[in-house]
Amino acid sequence: MTETKPKDVKTIIKEAEDIKCAVQRSIYLMNEFLDGPMCGRCLPCPMASYEMRVILTRMSEGEGKPGDVEAIKRLAPDMQELSMCKRGKDIAGFILDLMESSQGEFESHIEKACPAKECKALFTYKVIPEKCTICGDCLDACKDNAIIGEKRLSYKSGYLPFEIADERCTRCGECIKVCKYGAIEEVDEKELAEVTA
Ligand code: SF4
Ligand code: SF4
Ligand code: SF4
Structure with a gap:
């Protein structure tokens, strides 16, 4: 049986370019990364990315909780630092960049507002x-x-x-x-x- 080759991170990021909402874009990245398929060779990467996907999905569905944004801000740097390969580090790094540049968009979702009107x-x-x-x-x-x-x-x-x-x-x-x-x-x-x- 032939093994499915995971998409490289650059391709995933490019595919997500048209998604305006930073939360929706992050969910897309996580879905593609995890379903890509996930190699699972080291623990911090799948654990942090699964958890981030759960949190981001809940935020997009209006079920975000206080502390969710902070949780992603803790998980992503851990994943970036402890991931064994560039693929894991790049995805975590991209989520962090997105959070930094999105001007409060993640926080807005906790308050039940999607500025891009995509959730x-x-x-x-x-x-x-x-x-x-x-x-x-x-x-x-x-x-x-x-x-x-x-x-x-x-x-x-x-x-x-x-x-x-x-x-x-x-x-x-x-x-x-x-x-x-x-x-x-x-x-x-x-x-x-x-x-x-
Ligand atoms: S960091 Fe790399 S090696 Fe580790 S589980 Fe993620 S994709 Fe696999
Ligand atoms: S009927 Fe519909 S399309 Fe016409 S003015 Fe009212 S809201 Fe707009
Ligand atoms: S066209 Fe109908 S389904 Fe679409 S946004 Fe307007 S009311 Fe909703």
Whole structure:
């Protein structure tokens, strides 16, 4: 049986370039690194990378805990120092660089906000009633039947602004693209929690 050759770290980093969210990018790197397959020749590398993947995934799902960012900041340097090969050291180094350059993006996820709007659990789509002209364009764009509303007809009155059914919304963003009136917004879970508090 032929052994699958793991992807080199440069390739993994290049593949992740289009991912804007630093947490999502880190998850991609960890997934590719661990599933690559992981060689497991020394202990600190798989242990730290598995643990970082668990923490990062929880952060992206809105389940981040205080201390999670600090835990990654402890795990990554340990992994960088104790890994036996360049591959392990490079991945840990890249995560550390990302944390340093991301200007609080990791911390934002603990507060349930994804600045790049790529962690779907951390934001929601809302129609701003004052801006909605009831044109119905979003209704046609939404393939998931998540838009609630009736398109305005010139001979009828008494329409209500459109709404979005959050439980059906897949965060695809198509409605925002077609709304000419800027009546749909991405709202952080953090902001929603503050409004409803
Ligand atoms: S540091 Fe290198 S040798 Fe050690 S488990 Fe990771 S990939 Fe394998
Ligand atoms: S496209 Fe915009 S303005 Fe038109 S119905 Fe939808 S939310 Fe309202
Ligand atoms: S983000 Fe996508 S699924 Fe959600 S309401 Fe808009 S078009 Fe529909």
